[in-house]
Structures are given as structure tokens and as C-alpha cells.
Amino acid sequence: MARSARDGSWRPGPVLVSLVVGGAAAVLVLYPIFYLIQASLSVGDPQARPPEAYGLDNYAGLPRYAHIFWNTVLVAVIATVFAIVLGFAMGWTLSRANVPGREALEQLMALPYYVTPLMGALAWSLIGSPSGGFLNHVWRALGGEGHLIDITTPYGIAWVMALFEGSVAFVMIGAVMKSMDPALEEASQVLGAGRFRTMLNITLPLVLPGVLGATIFVFAEMLGSFSAALVLGLPNRFYVVTTAMYQLVSQYPPRFPQAAAMGVSLFAVMFAMVYVYRRIISRGSYVTITGKAFRPRAMDVGRLRWILFAVCLVYLAIAVLLPVFTLLYASVQRLATVFPHLDNFTLANYVTALSLDAVRSALWNSLLLGCATSILGVLLMGFLSWLIYRSRLPGAGVIEYLLMFPQAVPRLVFAFGMLWAWLVFPIPIYGTLWLLLIAYLTVFLPLGVRTISGVMLQIDRTLEESAQMCGAGWGYRLRTVTMPLLRPGLIAAALLLFIASVRELGASILLMGPKAKVITPAIVESWFSTSTELTAAMALLQTLAVAVALALLFAVARRALRPVGE
Amino acid sequence: MTGSLAPETRRAASIDVKDLVVRYGTVTAVRGVSFSVAAGEHLTLLGPSGCGKTTTLRAIAGLEKPTAGEIRIDGAVVYESRSRVQVPPERRGLSMVFQSYAIWPHMTVFDNVAYGLRVRREPESTISERVGWALGLVQMGELAGRSASKLSGGQQQRVALARAFVFSPSVLLFDEPLSNLDAKLRAEMRIELKELQRQLGITSVYVTHDLEEALAISDRIIVMRNGVIEQIGTPGEIYDLPRSAFVADFVGSANLIRGRRRPELDGDGLIVLETPGGALIHGVAHGRRADPEAVFSVRTVHLQLSSKRPASARNVWPARVRSRVFQGDFTQYHLDWDGRRLVLRCVTSEPVAEGTELFLSVDPRHCVLLEEESPPVVGSPPP
Numbered sequence: 047m048a049r050s051a052r053d054g055s056w057r058p059g060p061v062l063v064s065l066v067v068g069g070a071a072a073v074l075v076l077y078p079i080f081y082l083i084q085a086s087l088s089v090g091d092p093q094a095r096p097p098e099a100y101g102l103d104n105y106a107g108l109p110r111y112a113h114i115f116w117n118t119v120l121v122a123v124i125a126t127v128f129a130i131v132l133g134f135a136m137g138w139t140l141s142r143a144n145v146p147g148r149e150a151l152e153q154l155m156a157l158p159y160y161v162t163p164l165m166g167a168l169a170w171s172l173i174g175s176p177s178g179g180f181l182n183h184v185w186r187a188l189g190g191e192g193h194l195i196d197i198t199t200p201y202g203i204a205w206v207m208a209l210f211e212g213s214v215a216f217v218m219i220g221a222v223m224k225s226m227d228p229a230l231e232e233a234s235q236v237l238g239a240g241r242f243r244t245m246l247n248i249t250l251p252l253v254l255p256g257v258l259g260a261t262i263f264v265f266a267e268m269l270g271s272f273s274a275a276l277v278l279g280l281p282n283r284f285y286v287v288t289t290a291m292y293q294l295v296s297q298y299p300p301r302f303p304q305a306a307a308m309g310v311s312l313f314a315v316m317f318a319m320v321y322v323y324r325r326i327i328s329r330g331s332y333v334t335i336t337g338k339a340f341r342p343r344a345m346d347v348g349r350l351r352w353i354l355f356a357v358c359l360v361y362l363a364i365a366v367l368l369p370v371f372t373l374l375y376a377s378v379q380r381l382a383t384v385f386p387h388l389d390n391f392t393l394a395n396y397v398t399a400l401s402l403d404a405v406r407s408a409l410w411n412s413l414l415l416g417c418a419t420s421i422l423g424v425l426l427m428g429f430l431s432w433l434i435y436r437s438r439l440p441g442a443g444v445i446e447y448l449l450m451f452p453q454a455v456p457r458l459v460f461a462f463g464m465l466w467a468w469l470v471f472p473i474p475i476y477g478t479l480w481l482l483l484i485a486y487l488t489v490f491l492p493l494g495v496r497t498i499s500g501v502m503l504q505i506d507r508t509l510e511e512s513a514q515m516c517g518a519g520w521g522y523r524l525r526t527v528t529m530p531l532l533r534p535g536l537i538a539a540a541l542l543l544f545i546a547s548v549r550e551l552g553a554s555i556l557l558m559g560p561k562a563k564v565i566t567p568a569i570v571e572s573w574f575s576t577s578t579e580l581t582a583a584m585a586l587l588q589t590l591a592v593a594v595a596l597a598l599l600f601a602v603a604r605r606a607l608r609p610v611g612e
Numbered sequence: 613m614t615g616s617l618a619p620e621t622r623r624a625a626s627i628d629v630k631d632l633v634v635r636y637g638t639v640t641a642v643r644g645v646s647f648s649v650a651a652g653e654h655l656t657l658l659g660p661s662g663c664g665k666t667t668t669l670r671a672i673a674g675l676e677k678p679t680a681g682e683i684r685i686d687g688a689v690v691y692e693s694r695s696r697v698q699v700p701p702e703r704r705g706l707s708m709v710f711q712s713y714a715i716w717p718h719m720t721v722f723d724n725v726a727y728g729l730r731v732r733r734e735p736e737s738t739i740s741e742r743v744g745w746a747l748g749l750v751q752m753g754e755l756a757g758r759s760a761s762k763l764s765g766g767q768q769q770r771v772a773l774a775r776a777f778v779f780s781p782s783v784l785l786f787d788e789p790l791s792n793l794d795a796k797l798r799a800e801m802r803i804e805l806k807e808l809q810r811q812l813g814i815t816s817v818y819v820t821h822d823l824e825e826a827l828a829i830s831d832r833i834i835v836m837r838n839g840v841i842e843q844i845g846t847p848g849e850i851y852d853l854p855r856s857a858f859v860a861d862f863v864g865s866a867n868l869i870r871g872r873r874r875p876e877l878d879g880d881g882l883i884v885l886e887t888p889g890g891a892l893i894h895g896v897a898h899g900r901r902a903d904p905e906a907v908f909s910v911r912t913v914h915l916q917l918s919s920k921r922p923a924s925a926r927n928v929w930p931a932r933v934r935s936r937v938f939q940g941d942f943t944q945y946h947l948d949w950d951g952r953r954l955v956l957r958c959v960t961s962e963p964v965a966e967g968t969e970l971f972l973s974v975d976p977r978h979c980v981l982l983e984e985e986s987p988p989v990v991g992s993p994p995p
Contacts, residue, residue: 511675512714514701515785516728516775526727530718 078463086306104307122268124204133215158365167277169369180384222256270456309459377582395583427494457552477559501535625686625782632681659836674701707781728779860909889950895979914978
């Protein structure tokens with residue numbers, strides 16, 4: 047322990063590593079965005095790279111697509127309203143009312159999130175397409191005319207998206223409700239206000255900033271959503287911005303500059319919304335959040351509790367059970383139909399799916415990518431979290447700001463930027479799994495950093511400082527104190543990254559090469575080109591594979607999580 | 613608890629802080645603080661929350677980057693604003709006990725304490741020997757194998773202490789280490805801490821807002837307020853001779869009595885003030901310069917009540933009991949005297965009824981002239 051006045055007026059270790067990792071994150075994020083913007087300004091030959099001439103013509107031409115922008119806003123607004131109402135009702139019910147089994151219900155509410163919009167869209171297409179939908183079959187069998195529901199309308203697409211996003215809204219709003227000190231409500235009641243009046247005058251204003259934040263967040267997500275609109279809208283030629291971009295890029299000849307201009311416009315709007323969202327969150331309008339964890343006493347709502355209980359169950363049934371069972375039902379039939387015939391049942395679809403080399407390799411590639419993304423991602427994002435929230439190094443704020451970008455850019459749009467960016471990259475990774483790995487690591491940066499930093503912020507800073515006072519340098523500290531304490535967060539992040547990357551559609555569909563397919567785009571391809579029943583089988587196989595992989599990871603994680611000294 | 617088992621300890625180091633300034637954005641937490649701690653000395657930074665004491669301590673530790681000034685440990689510069697020297701905390705050879713204890717929940721008690729030794733790559737045999745020694749000193753020997761997450765607050769405190777001194781640092785820093793314990797345990801730990809300090813002989817800097825703690829364990833106390841030093845002195849000096857109204861009031865409860873100087877009545881080494889109500893008070897100046905308008909500080913415990921007029925000719929006045937507050941070990945009286953209120957505390961004996969007229973007296977040695985004309989202290993003495 048040499049103490050000299052000269053040594054280390056500044057620590058070279060962490061600064062250097064931070065520069066490298068922070069710089070890498072910056073490149074990952076900014077490089078594709080640069081190319082996206084460059085492409086949108088290209089006015090020469092649309093295929094030329096780098097562009098022959100620059101101009102704003104592509105933006106000037108956007109009014110031609112006004113109806114597409116209108117569609118996007120329409121679908122997003124309907125879906126947001128529905129998701130927020132759903133999330134608010136469930137959030138209030140499960141954190142405030144004495145509904146039977148609310149702890150268990152609260153856990154189950156995460157399930158719709160795991161039924162992805164893609165699976166939801168496939169299932170609902172089977173249920174509610176105007177001609178062949180199961181529900182419309184039943185309707186006609188009962189003597190109805192035409193069709194009862196049409197899932198391919200904007201309302202139908204919004205419905206599928208809202209069922210999924212309702213779970214997200216529930217988590218966000220429920221957290222706000224739970225963080226509210228119940229004494230604030232009790233004070234109102236003690237002073238003589240009734241239950242309803244308390245709710246109106248106290249509860250609502252207190253949770254309003256949180257609800258507003260959730261609304262903006264969900265709306266931004268809806269604007270950039272892709273799968274449901276693709277599966278349900280494309281056959282009907284109903285486009286939103288993301289599906290229109292996909293169409294412009296995948297048609298022949300592709301119209302990259304127009305697609306890029308569309309993407310940049312969407313990016314600009316969403317960026318503004320995410321910015322507003324973060325302002326709302328960071329301004330600390332959450333007077334309700336005091337850092338203590340409350341378990342608010344449940345309000346006795348009398349007989350209403352059974353109705354609220356039923357509402358929760360119905361939501362779970364419609365958002366989880368119905369889609370899964372529909373896909374299951376369709377996957378074991380030769381020709382999907384609502385009325386069962388014994389000779390119609392078959393396991394051939396599963397046999398086919400498992401015997402197709404393309405499906406097998408796609409599934410394998412996806413699982414491989416999932417593992418790689420979660421391992422590399424946890425290292426990268428864990429370090430970035432530390433850099434942003436703990437290192438106190440200059441520039442940490444800039445990196446936090448940079449990580450906002452992938453959150454504000456729809457993954458399809460981001461992938462579009464990468465498509466251009468990596469095509470000109472000197473190392474030939476285009477069309478390989480490497481490109482997908484880079485794409486996943488980039489688009490999931492906010493997800494991973496958010497998950498890890500949530501745990502990191504709960505770790506008292508003095509736990510690291512005391513290691514420092516014991517003489518431990520930053521690397522030793524990171525290894526012996528920070529990382530072990532972070533383990534739950536790191537494992538959660540690894541699991542989330544795995545699930546997210548195996549199921550990612552928007553980023554994969556543009557970047558996937560013909561020789562390196564992954565499973566989710568393969569499912570969509572199958573939906574449009576082969577049979578419904580085979581697709582259903584593939585979707586379920588994917589879900590099964592994810593579940594098995596998760597169970598394995600979870601078993602490992604449990605062992606790793608066992609506390610010392612026992 | 614014997615010191616003979618102690619491995620050779622590092623020589624205690626001195627600390628010099630010069631013109632230290634710490635600024636966060638627009639807030640200046642410490643505004644030009646200078647002091648020195650001699651090798652082996654136990655110094656306490658005392659003050660209300662927000663006075664800059666913890667920031668000063670963290671700046672010495674290296675956990676806070678100062679804005680200006682200079683810090684030397686054992687003569688070696690660890691921070692200097694001009695030459696931009698900033699030695700990182702882990703290379704300053706200090707150690708610290710945190711308010712939150714900062715015990716690592718994922719390690720056993722043994723591993724927690726052994727950490728500093730492992731960092732220094734001591735051989736395992738030395739580690740187990742010294743950890744055993746340290747845990748013995750804090751009476752935690754039996755719990756070495758226990759998971760640190762299963763300790764009570766008091767036990768965590770002891771582990772934090774053992775972890776801090778086991779590797780023989782040259783300086784020990786304490787950041788309000790007892791403030792999270794309940795009152796009874798706090799009083800016990802205070803005594804243990806003092807014994808430990810004396811045994812180890814390490815230089816220590818201790819931060820607290822608790823007066824009793826500061827008086828009990830320090831060789832010297834620095835009273836801080838709003839980022840500057842109000843007074844430096846031994847516990848006795850701080851208590852008996854507060855320099856300012858702030859120190860008088862913060863360090864125990866005191867009555868501040870303002871009056872006009874009457875130099876013609878001075879004598880016997882005493883000076884005399886006349887209150888607005890006309891009462892004459894004799895007190896001591898201790899060489900401090902007295903303005904025509906001056907203030908005496910009189911501790912509430914030094915005032916005395918008696919039903920008969922005391923024999924002394926000085927500092928005896930009539931007073932009336934306005935209210936009485938029974939507080940267990942002592943009783944607090946609020947008196948009407950000279951057109952104002954005085955607070956008096958005495959050991960509970962025969963209670964004096966409210967409204968009684970009595971004689972109030974105070975030894976002139978306990979009326980201490982304050983050095984400077986401080987702005988009037990906000991609020992009255994503690995109830």
C-alpha cells in the first residue's frame with residue numbers, strides 16, 4: 047500500500063474500460079441511426095450506396111402516405127385507450143381491493159406479456175377472420191348473417207395489441223398504486239370523506255402522473271408495433287408505418303429512401319414521446335413514492351369483489367388461454383375448423399415442422415442466439431448500468447441518454463438502419479447470425495440496462511464504498527461485491543434477454559439471411575406461404591422450446607442464487 | 613480484551629486539512645475548513661445535519677471529490693486542488709465505519725472481516741489469526757461462520773468495526789456509526805468504542821450529531837455549522853466555554869442572557885452585565901473581548917433554585933416557577949425572571965409547585981461570556 051502523492055491523480059483503469067464499453071455502446075446505437083438518416087436523405091438512385099445526391103424529396107413525398115400515418119395513429123390510440131383502461135382497472139383491483147387470491151392473480155397478470163403479439167395475432171386470426179374465423183363459423187352455424195367480428199379491421203388489430211400491452215400497463219400502473227402511502231387515503235377518510243370521494247380527490251390525483259407516464263410509454267410502443275399489424279393487416283392491404291416500411295423494403299425494386307424517411311418520421315415522434323415520458327418520471331412528480339415498500343391495506347369493496355375477480359379471470363382467459371388453446375386446437379387438425387371431426391385430428395403438423403430442416407435449423411439458431419445474447423448482453427449491460435449509476439465518471443449521463451435511442455426507435459426501423467450500416471461494413475457479417483447478435487444486443491440495451499439498474503439502485507452505495515475503504519481497487523470491488531450483490535438482477539436480465547431475442551420479429555425479419563434463419567420470421571413466412579395448421583404447430587414449438595430453456599436456466603439460476611452460509 | 617495479542621500495528625498517522633471546499637453544483641457543503649489531527653488523536657466533528665461534517669469526513673476518505681484545498685495524511689498529499697492530485701480512497705491506507713454499517717450480506721461474518729486482508733494478499737494463516745483477534749475484540753468470535761444477513765443491528769455494527777481495524781489502517785474514520793442503534797445499545801457501544809480506540813491507538817476522526825457521544829469518546833471536538841468551523845477544543849472547553857451562541861445552544865442546553873456592560877462594577881476577575889430588566893449578572897470573560905452589548909451563556913443545569921435566600925451576594929434574584937416538566941432523571945422548570953423566560957434543569961427531588969416564588973442563583977464561574985455577537989438564536993432553549 048504505497049501512498050505517494052504522485053500516483054494516480056485519476057484512475058486509469060475504470061476510465062479506460064468505460065471509454066471502451068461506453069464507446070462501443072455509442073457506436074452500436076448511433077451507427078445505424080446515422081445510416082437511417084443518410085438513407086432518408088438519398089435522392090439519387092435508390093439502390094446506390096453511398097447516396098449519389100442528398101435532398102429532402104423523400105420527406106416531401108411523405109404526404110402521399112398520409113393514410114398510413116392516419117392508420118398508425120388510429121390503431122395506436124384505440125389500443126392505448128383500451129390497454130390503459132385495462133391496466134388501470136386491474137392495477138387498482140389487485141393493489142387496492144380485497145379481491146380473493148390477489149397475490150396469485152398479480153403473478154398471473156404477467157402471462158399475457160409472454161403470449162407475444164405475434165402469437166396473439168395468429169390465434170385471433172384463426173378466431174376472428176371474417177370468412178374462416180372460428181367464432182364467425184359458430185355465428186353462421188347459429189343462423190347469423192355474414193360475420194360477427196372482423197379481426198382484420200383497425201379495431202381488431204388494436205384489440206390484439208391491447209390484450210398484450212394491457213399487461214405492461216398493469217405492471218406500470220400497479221407499481222404506482224402500490225408505492226402510494228395508504229396513510230394519505232386514510233387521512234382523507236379520517237377527516238370524513240367517503241370512499242368514493244377519497245378515490246376522486248386523493249387517489250386519482252396522486253396516481254395521475256404515473257398513469258400519464260404509462261399512457262405515453264404504451265402509446266409510443268403501439269406506434270412502433272409491427273407483428274399484429276403485419277399478420278392481420280397485410281392480407282387486407284391495411285398498412286401502418288412499420289408494415290409499410292417492411293413492404294417498401296421487401297418489394298421489388300425496394301424503395302429504401304422512402305422507407306427510411308418514414309422510419310425517421312416515426313423515430314422523431316416516438317423520441318419526443320419517450321423524452322416526455324422520462325421527464326414525467328424524473329421530475330419526481332411521484333410524491334407518492336417514498337422509498338418504503340407499502341403493502342396497502344385492501345379496501346373492502348363488498349360484493350363487488352367477486353365481479354372484479356371475474357373481470358381479472360376473463361382478461362386472463364381471453365389474453366392467454368384462448369389464444370394458446372386456439373393455436374393448439376388448430377395445430378392438431380388437418381384443416382383448421384371450429385367443429386371437431388375425429389378424422390380431422392392429426393399430429394402430422396408437428397412431424398412436418400420438426401422434420402423440416404429449415405424449421406429445425408431456425409429453432410436451433412434462435413436458441414443459440416438467445417444464449418449468446420443473454421450472456422454477452424448481461425456483461426455489456428451490467429457494466430453499462432454500473433457506468434451510468436455508480437461510477438461517477440464524466441460522460442455517464444451521455445451514455446444514459448444514448449440508451450434512450452433504441453427505446454425510441456421501433457425495432458424494425460432500427461433494423462433498417464443496421465441493414466444499411468452493416469452492408470457497407472468491411473467485415474462481411476451481413477446475412478450471418480453475427481449481424482443478428484449485434485442487432486439484438488443493440489435493440490435490447492434499454493431492456494437489459496433497465497432490469498439490472500433496477501436492482502443496482504437498491505444496493506446501498508456504501509456497500510461498494512466500504513470495499514473501497516478496505517483498499518480494494520475497482521476491478522476487485524466489482525468482482526467481489528458489486529457483481530455478487532447484483533446476481534438476482536443479472537439473472538433476471540439474462541432470462542428476459544433470452545426470451546426477447548428468441549421471439550424478436552421486427553429486428554430479425556429484415557436482417558435474417560437466407561442461410562441463417564431464425565424461428566420467429568420463419569413462423570411469419572410460414573403463415574403467409576404455407577398452411578395455418580403448420581404455422582400454429584411451429585408457434586407452439588417455439589413457445590415450448592423457450593419454456594424448456596427457461597426451466598433449465600431457472601434451475602441453474604436457483605442454485606446460483608442460494609444465499610451463502612446455509 | 614487484551615491488547616497483547618494485537619499484531620504489530622501500523623504507526624498512527626496525522627491528518628492535515630487546509631482550506632477545504634466541497635461544492636455540489638450550486639450548493640457549497642464545506643466552505644474553507646482547516647484543522648489538523650495529531651497521530652493517535654481522537655477527533656470528533658460535531659454538528660447538526662447539513663453542517664458539512666460528513667462531507668468533510670468523506671473528503672478525507674477520498675469518497676468525495678473536493679472543489680479546493682489540500683488534504684495530507686502523514687505529511688503525504690492525498691488531495692490538492694492546485695496540482696490536481698487526487699489519490700483514490702483505496703490507496704490512502706485509511707479505513708471507515710459507515711452509518712449503514714455496509715456489511716456485505718452475501719458473505720459470512722468471517723469473510724466480511726477478512727476482506728481488507730485478502731485485498732492485501734495476506735497468507736490465509738495470517739488472515740484467520742487476525743480475523744479471530746479482531747472478532748474477539750468486538751466480542752463476535754462465536755459468530756464468525758454466520759451469514760452476515762442474519763445479524764442484528766448491534767452485531768452488524770461490531771462486524772463493521774472489526775472489518776475496519778483488522779488490517780491496521782493508519783487512520784479510522786467513523787461516519788455516525790451508532791446512530792442506527794437504539795438508545796441503550798448506543799450508550800453501551802459508546803463505551804466499548806472508546807476502550808477499543810484506546811487499545812488500538814489509531815488516529816480516528818469521528819462524525820456525529822450526538823453531543824454525549826462526542827463528549828464521551830473524543831480528545832478534541834470540532835463543532836461545525838453551515839460548512840464552517842464554529843469552535844475547536846477539548847470536550848471540557850467546548851462544554852464549559854462555548855465560543856458562540858450556536859455552540860452554547862447546540863452543545864447541551866443553555867440560557868443566553870443579553871445585557872449592557874457595566875465596567876465600573878467589574879472586579880475579582882468578573883465582568884458585569886445589566887439586563888434590559890435591570891438585573892445585574894456577574895460572569896467570566898476568559899480573556900475574551902466584551903462589547904458594550906454582550907451575551908452570557910448559562911447552562912440550564914448550573915442554575916439553582918432555593919426557597920431561602922442564599923448567602924452569596926452575587927447572582928441571586930427572585931424568580932417565579934411558571935411550569936414544571938418532569939423528565940425522569942431530571943426535572944425541567946420554566947421560570948419567569950427579569951421579564952423573560954429561563955430554563956432550569958435539576959435532579960428530581962422535592963417538586964416545586966407551579967406559581968411558587970423562589971430565589972434563583974448561579975455561580976458567576978458558570979456565566980460565560982460569548983466571544984462574538986452572534987445573530988439571535990432562532991427558537992428558545994429546548995423544552
